[in-house]
Amino acid sequence: MIKKAFLAALTLCVATVSFAQNAVATSYNEEVVTNNSVVTEEAKGNSFWSNTFITVGAGAQYMYTDHDQRMDFGDRLTPAFTISVGKWFIPAFGIRLGITGLNLKGATQDGLTSESEKGHTHSNGVWYSDKHWLYEQEIDYFNLHGDVMFNVSNALFGYNAKRFWNCSPYIGFSWVRVFDGPTTSEFGGNLGIYNSFRLTDGWHLNLDVRGTLVSDDFDNEVGGRRDEGIIAATIGVTYNFKPRGWKDRVVTVYDNTEITRLRNAMNDLMAENDRLKNIDSDTVTVVKKIVAPCMVVFPKNISVLTEDARVNIGMFAEKVKSLDSGIVYSITGYADAATGNETINERLSRERAEAVLRCLVDEFGLPESQFVIDHKGGVGNMFYDNPELSRTTIIEVKSVPATMK
Template sequence: MNKKTILSMVLGFASLLPASAQDEWFIEAGGGIQTTFSRDASKLDFGKRLTPLYTIGVGKWFNSLYAVRLQVGGYSLNGMSTSEGLYLRDHKTDGMIYGTYDPVINHVTVNPDGTYRHYLRYVNAHADVMFSLAHLLFHKDGKFDVLPAVGMGYARAFAYRGSASTNSLTANFSVAAKYRVLKSLDVNFEVSSALMPDHFDGRITGKTYEPTLGVSLGLSYRFGSKKAAKPANSSRCLKRCGKRSRKAVVDTVYMVEKIIERPVYQDRIVEKQVTKKQEPYRLGSLSFAFASANPRSDQKTVFANIADYLKNNPKARIRLDGYADKATGSERTNLMLSIRRTDKVRNILIEQYGIAPSRIEAQAVGCTAQPYDDNELNRVVIVYALP
C-alpha cells in the first residue's frame, strides 16, 4: 500500500461521513516524552531512551460520537544497535542498498560489547478517527471525556548522525483524556503509539514492526459550539452520501490499479547497482538448496579460493551479493532469505578462514534482480572483488 492509496482511502472515508449541524472544528498542540521498542533498544538505559515528543493537529467533529483528525508529531528517538543485521546506506549516493556496515558508528562511541547509540530524527503525519466514550456510553456531554483514536500515516526519518533517510507507512493508536476548562478550551493528556516497519530506523533485523510509545500534555481549542446532530439516516443525507460513496469507490479502484504496478517492498530492495568508474569483478559464486541458508556441501573449493585471494592480497576487500529465485516465495520472504545467506557466507569466511570482518561487505538483493535465467541458479551468493 503506497502513499497515494492512503490519501485516497482517507478522502474516500471523509466523503462517506454524514453531514450534520454540528460543524465544529478544533486545533490542538502538545508536548511530552516518547521511547522506541526497536530491536536492542532495551540494552540502553530506560532514562536515556526517553526523548522529546511534539504534536500539532487539526480536526472536525461530525457529530457527538466521532471526529476525524490530522496530526503531525515526532522529533527524536534513541535506540541501540549492534553489528547484527543489515543497514541502509545513504540512498542519495548508493541507491536503496543494505549492507553489514552501519555508517552510524562513525558518529558515535562503540561500547566494549559492540553496542552503540542509534539516534533518529523523524516526523509522523497520520489521519485518525476519534470516538467520544462519554457520548457512546453515557449519551451526555460533560466536562470530562475519553477519546480513543485509530489511524494510518506516513513517517519520514531524516538523515542524521550516520542514519539514512527512510519513508514508512505507519499504524497509529492513541487514547486521550480531555477536561474542559473553558467554553472552547480543553486540556488533554494523550497516550499514543505508532507501529513502524522494520526498516524505519535504517536497519533490517527481522522484526515485523518496531513500535513507539509516547505521552503528551496539551491544549485543544474548539471553534463554534456544539449543536444536536441531524439524524444520520435522513433522506437528504442518504442522497448526498450515496453520490459521494460512488465517487469514493471509483477513486479507490483507480488507486488499487496503480499499486499493482509497484511492489510493496520496492522502496527497500536493490533494483540496480550504482555504476562506478572501476567495476567490481566476480571472484566466484556459492549456490544454495531451495529455501536453505546453508551453502551446498560441494562449495568448499570456492571458499578456499576466496580465502586464498584475500590472504594473497592483504589490502583487498570483497562484497557478497545475496539472491533468491523469484519463482517461489514472496518478495519479503526472499529478501530475508538472501539476508541469511549473505550472513552465513560472511560468518564462514570469518570463523573458518580467519578473514577480518572489515574486509567483507554484504548486501541483500532478494529476488528483484536475477543474475541467471535458470531459477535454481539464482539461489546464490555472488562474491565480488572490490576495486
C-alpha cells in the same frame, strides 16, 4: 504486516468518515397529530465548519527497534511535540490530521559515523555497552498521521457540553519520515487514546498516548525479527473553534383548530350540494352558487386594505350579489399573538374586520344587514405554523334562509 495494518486503518477511516458525513447530512421530520394539534419533531445536523479544533502538545517518547531493549528506559526517552487539527462530525465520531516528532534515541551495533561511511545506520559514534557491543543512535523524524476518533464518553453516556472528561480512543495511519541521513520514509498504522479535560467551552487540557507501528527497516537496520515502533505521550491544550456544540431536537406544537373548522365548513357545503342534487332543479341552482370562505391577509401591524386585498374582496362581493340576499355572512378579524401585545392585537383584529366590512358596503354596495362582524384579538399560528397567515380577516357563510335548507 505493516501493509495490512495500514490498509485496515485506511479502510476504517474512509468508512467512518462516510458514515459521519451521512449522519450530519441527515435530517428528519416526524409529525404526531393529537385532536386539533400537530407536534413536529425535527433533528438537524450542524454546519460543516462547526466543532473543529486545533491541538498543541509536548511530552516524551521512545522507540523500540532491534537493539533498544538493551538500553535503560530512561536513556531512550526524548522530547516529543505534536500539533493537529480536526473535526467532530457527530458527538461520538471525528477525524484529525496531525504531525508528531522531533528526535529519537536507540541502540545499534553499527558504529560507523564518517560521512563516507554514513548511509547505513544512525549511530552517533558514542559507545553504550561493552556487554552487547552497542553504540548510541539518534534519529530526527516526523510522523504525519490521520486518525479516526471515537468519543466513548458521548457514545455511552450521551452528549454533555459541560462534561469534564472525555475519553476518545482512535485508530489511523501514519507516514513517518526520517530526514537526517540515511533518510527513510515508512507507512504505518497507529492507535492511541486521546483524553480531554474541559477548562472552558473553548479551551480543553488534553493527554494523548499514541503508539505507531512501522516496518523493520525504519532505522535502516533489518533484524528480521519484528516490526519497529514509537510510543509517545504528550500533554497539551486544545482550542475548539466556534460554532461549537450540537443542535437540540426542535419540538414545535401548533393549533389546527381554525383550519379544521374551515375545512369542516367546506365539507358541509359540499355535502349539502350533494344532498340537494336530488331535489328541485331551481333550488339546486341556487345551492351550487353558495360562496366559499374568503380570506384577506394584512401586513404586519396594518389594518388598511391593500389593492390586492380589495380585488379579492370585490370578486367575493360580485359572487354574493348573485346569491340569495337572505344569506348572512360573518366577518372575523385576527392578529398574530407573536407580534405586539394584547391591547394592540385586540385593536388590530377589530379594525381589520371593520375595514373589510366598510369595503363590502361602501365600495361594492352590499347591504350591511348581510354581515355580522367579530374579532378574536391575538391568536396562535392558524395555518401551516406561519404567523403571517394569522394577520387576517375571514368572511364565510354564517346562516342561510330556511327556504334553502
